[in-house]
Amino acid sequence: MSPPHPLSWLEPHAARRRAVGLRRELSPRAAADGVLDLAGNDYLGLSRDPRVVDGAVAAARTWGVGATGSRLVTGTTELHVALERELAAFCGFADGLVFSSGYAANLGVLTALSGPGALVVSDAANHASLVDACRLSRARVAVVPHNDPAAVDAVLATRREERALVVVESVDSVDGDTAPLRTLHGVCRARGALLVVDEAHGLGVRGPGGRGLLAEVGLAGADDVVATVTLSKALGSQGGAVLGPAAVTAHLVDTARSFIFDTGLAPPAVGAALAALHVLEAEPERPAAVLRNAAVLAAAAGVPAPPSAVVPVVLGEPEVAVAVARRCRERGVRVGCFRPPSVPEGTSRLRLTARSDLTEADLARVREVLAEILAPVGLR
Template identity: 80%
Template sequence: MPFPDTRPPHPLAWLEPHAAARRAAGLRRELRPRAAADGLLDLAGNDYLGLAHHPRVVEGAVAAVRTWGAGSTGSRLVTGSTALHAELEAELAAFCGAEDALVFSSGYAANLGVITALAGPDSLIVSDAANHASLIDSCRLSRAQVAVVPHDDPQAVDAVLAARTTSRALVVTESVNSVDGGLAPLRELHAVARARGALLVVDEAHGLGVAGPGGRGLLAGVGLAGADDVVVTVTLSKALGSQGGAVLGPAAVIAHLVDAARTFIFDTGLAPASVGAALAALRLLRSEPGRPAAVLRAAAALADAAGVPAPASAVVAVVLGDPEVALAGAQRCAELGVRVGCFRPPSVPEGTSRLRLTARADLTEADLVRAWAALTAVLAPAGAR
């Protein structure tokens, strides 16, 4: 008689059943490396101002590499802060109307750094239910009490703040929702936060370069730029076509982050190429303030092609419901020469899988005609139009 196998299961034995369950639910993900020039019209990326390949932006990156080298060589507090980093921080703060700014290696790191440095066990964080994963993770890592409130609901925020027992409180939201492109009620949220002695933290990842006067963000658009009880995070990887993130706000907050934000202290500084590209893009945006309006015109045209209402941002959401239907729609668009995003759970709630189209300021009339043809062919059979 053979001896029974008493060995414990392999520690990774759970991975295959887990992957099989995701495949069955239409939620398995895979990397699809793209070529430098694959011929597809890109309506999936976040290059809202069309600057990632702009000659001035590319030259900004190249010049920075020639001057500073390929890497920043260390954390910001050791050798990773260059004069170029300081230049970008000063110009970002001035452009957005903030007192000071601090550049991080990514928008994700900026959100993690600011939330965990400003909140702790003696704090309450009121977080919008539709917040980006980076904000959700920030709340979890902060060790603070966290209350998740319905999306864009200032009254719910007020009710939670009214009942708080902690010494500090933060209200955390995106200015422009990354999934549906909706605009947050920032004036109302700020009024509630101010009345209750809470700090408002606004992620302008999808607002910078698109919303507000000259692309200065939605906070500037509603008259709250530079408010002394508001802290802002931005990415450099969307409208500015580069890489990295930043926190903007009162000088005292920025000084505190240098002391306490772990994703700043212990992370290698943003590479010079990304800093140089972001700085060139910011200067180009300042010199060409019509680009944000061009983004919104393109977004309205894409929404019309998809049969959905025109958004107030660069993001056009086409909800199809079933994840496999959404994935098939995205694949069919690619076959027709148009790359679109496909958002499925957990990126969106169950039953709301969607195509996510992103507008760019440099889309031509021919591009929009091409997009119209593809979207019409794909969405009409899906019953989305």
């Protein structure tokens, strides 16, 4: 008897996912399809802003379309350094280091600052990039209930390790709620732990002028706080960065594998992110518009207004969420659809994301579509 084909297990796995509504498919979108986008993370509407596009084009013409090598070889341009300096200053930190993605930034900072003989305390709702970083860290990892400083304190009280990190998202990427950063920082400081905060969904939405939730609560630049940010959401570009004390970024240059062994962020993405940062500095009213529009979207969906751009509409089973998202798309509104393992079993949902550039006509369209489609599932 010949052995089975080494990939023969794939189709049975795919069939099981299809049966429970968990099969995922790529859905290419046209450049201009007339669909109102409430699924992406372009919170400030800057990905197509002419000033941001011009920043990308100018960088491409000056530096080329690729970084040509890792940051430690040829992949660091003067433009990278300018973005690091200006982004850190904007968010209130001493220094910054740009990575090729927010995912790579999270992998880099956690693995480089922990390791064997360290303790990492991770919020149960943390993004997959943070979960993967914990797995790769080779540290002792303790997962605690979402937004529970008492649970964090209880774990830190049992600490035997020399170093400890507590890692949390400032704004939850799925539920859109905010972390109790002041309380968490108090626990960390009392226990001698470093607080690492992923500001992916905070930058451009929360804090004075969109500087993030850490700036809002007065913790930006603290010597025992490190932040990560993404350039692919509010700044409409691509890439990520770690912000913190200069000693931290210097250590990452020496030890973060996702920095050392990765090609540097492409210059057009750097130029676009820098241009978007300049737009945000010049137009600090944009973050407030995001929150106003998020409240309108929430009211249209019949759910509480969030403290962020993320509006979750929990529907229960994945088949229901997929069907509702498809109907919204057919009616000209694109919404996110989150299913396990992205969310816990029984909490599949739509994820609506607000943008600062939504018009009154856009919002009226959303009200009409959601009223029609959510009524049959008992939410309107």
